[in-house]
Amino acid sequence: MSLSEARPSTATRPNDLEAYWMPFTANRAFKKAPRLITRAKDMYYYAADGHAVLDAAAGLWCCNAGHNRDPIVAAIKRQAEELDYAPAFQFAHPNAFELASRVAALAPGDLDHVFFCNSGSEAVDTALKIALAYHHARGEGARTRLIGRERGYHGVGFGGISVGGIANNRKFFGSLLAGVDHLPHTYNRDTQAFTKGEPEWGAHLADDLERIAVLHDPSTIAAVIVEPMAGSTGVLPPPKGYLQRLRAVCDKYGILLILDEVITGFGRLGFAFAAERYGVVPDIITFAKGITSGTVPMGGAIVRAPVYDAFMRGPEHVIELFHGYTYSAHPLACAAGLATLDLYREERLFERAGALEPKFADAAMTLRGLPGVLDIRTVGLVAGIDLASKPDGFGKRAYAAMEKAFHEHGIMIRVTGDTVALSPPLIVSENEIGEIFGRVGRVIEAVR
Numbered sequence: 244m245s246l247s248e249a250r251p252s253t254a255t256r257p258n259d260l261e262a263y264w265m266p267f268t269a270n271r272a273f274k275k276a277p278r279l280i281t282r283a284k285d286m287y288y289y290a291a292d293g294h295a296v297l298d299a300a301a302g303l304w305c306c307n308a309g310h311n312r313d314p315i316v317a318a319i320k321r322q323a324e325e326l327d328y329a330p331a332f333q334f335a336h337p338n339a340f341e342l343a344s345r346v347a348a349l350a351p352g353d354l355d356h357v358f359f360c361n362s363g364s365e366a367v368d369t370a371l372k373i374a375l376a377y378h379h380a381r382g383e384g385a386r387t388r389l390i391g392r393e394r395g396y397h398g399v400g401f402g403g404i405s406v407g408g409i410a411n412n413r414k415f416f417g418s419l420l421a422g423v424d425h426l427p428h429t430y431n432r433d434t435q436a437f438t439k440g441e442p443e444w445g446a447h448l449a450d451d452l453e454r455i456a457v458l459h460d461p462s463t464i465a466a467v468i469v470e471p472m473a474g475s476t477g478v479l480p481p482p483k484g485y486l487q488r489l490r491a492v493c494d495k496y497g498i499l500l501i502l503d504e505v506i507t508g509f510g511r512l513g514f515a516f517a518a519e520r521y522g523v524v525p526d527i528i529t530f531a532k533g534i535t536s537g538t539v540p541m542g543g544a545i546v547r548a549p550v551y552d553a554f555m556r557g558p559e560h561v562i563e564l565f566h567g568y569t570y571s572a573h574p575l576a577c578a579a580g581l582a583t584l585d586l587y588r589e590e591r592l593f594e595r596a597g598a599l600e601p602k603f604a605d606a607a608m609t610l611r612g613l614p615g616v617l618d619i620r621t622v623g624l625v626a627g628i629d630l631a632s633k634p635d636g637f638g639k640r641a642y643a644a645m646e647k648a649f650h651e652h653g654i655m656i657r658v659t660g661d662t663v664a665l666s667p668p669l670i671v672s673e674n675e676i677g678e679i680f681g682r683v684g685r686v687i688e689a690v691r
């Protein structure tokens with residue numbers, strides 16, 4: 244069938260949900276009872292039938308400034324009228340430099356060069372490739388091993404799933420990258436249950452890097468990548484002192500430390516980056532999501548000065564890093580990013596998240612004792628609530644909770660396995676925090 248023949252048949256079936264293969268979605272269940280969103284403003288989504296849905300997930304951990312904020316919308320419109328696209332290779336547009344400077348200024352220490360891409364997955368691949376090429380440039384090309392962590396999520400590229408530690412994201416996709424090892428995850432319910440903030444127990448788990456380094460020999464290890472707070476696996480804040488210990492072992496052996504801040508960046512934990520909260524300066528930070536408050540796809544890697552400098556050698560007409568994307572630093576993304584950073588600053592949203600953290604944590608803990616609640620973890624404006632799995636299927640209870648939340652209780656929650664993850668936009672009010680946990684409590688009762 245030609246394309247022109249195909250079009251009318253689609254047009255006569257405007258509500259046909261079949262063609263779209265939805266990502267990370269139970270397609271058949273969704274298409275039976277779709278959760279369709281048509282509009283958003285500030286803290287709310289509006290479903291296709293018009294009912295308001297309180298956004299307790301910042302979309303997908305990304306709309307940190309809230310939805311459809313006027314200054315961001317205006318900046319995107321202006322940019323679309325002025326410059327649609329400029330080639331990212333060998334040419335550029337001014338806002339790319341402006342945004343890189345602004346992002347670098349938010350990052351701690353000498354993290355002062357920014358490589359742009361379009362998603363968290365690309366940011367992770369970029370960071371891993373920079374790490375490998377960095378060692379190569381310094382004459383340590385034998386450093387090829389990458390170390391991730393169990394329960395880590397670093398997107399869906401082959402690099403990201405290789406260093407990631409979630410079985411379902413790995414097991415269908417072949418042998419992945421060679422030479423990858425994993426640290427143990429940091430969760431232990433016996434010692435950590437119902438902790439607000441960073442758990443006391445678990446810093447020693449960072450010392451496993453020492454064992455891995457000795458096993459493979461440090462001279463073969465390029466980088467370690469971890470999320471400061473593991474988000475997608477169900478909200479695991481780092482144990483007190485854990486990241487500092489990881490940094491120390493990396494320093495001892497010349498291993499680069501990559502903090503994947505795709506979720507934690509741009510205020511989620513009360514700081515521009517979690518690195519600042521934990522007083523750790525990694526060699527590379529990956530970011531995405533909050534950089535544009537979810538409005539236009541964008542991601543990136545921020546690198547320390549010595550990493551960038553290691554590449555700035557050789558003849559000047561030669562490309563220093565053979566890596567990049569057609570849409571790196573896309574003009575619309577840069578315009579959205581600049582307007583978003585302005586909004587974060589003007590409304591002091593990172594500080595706001597920090598100030599609200601104790602209230603958010605207290606409100607989350609009111610759900611303790613509800614039927615099937617096994618653990619609640621909080622940090623910054625994030626909460627993870629583990630529900631007991633139903634005997635007839637892992638993930639069934641949380642899936643039912645998500646459906647009921649959207650259709651019957653007017654709230655959007657994120658679920659992973661049988662864990663509910665909450666991460667509202669940073670503009671959330673104290674009343675709305677109460678509303679979120681009130682509604683989530685009722686949802687949990689409803690799926691008992």
Ligand SMILES: Cc1ncc(COP(=O)(O)O)c(C=O)c1O
Pocket residue numbers: 304361362363364365367396397398399470474475503504505506531532
């Ligand atoms: C820590 C982390 N890294 C990478 C990614 C992948 O980002 P994207 O879905 O934009 O590729 C995510 C997405 O949630 C993430 O949480």
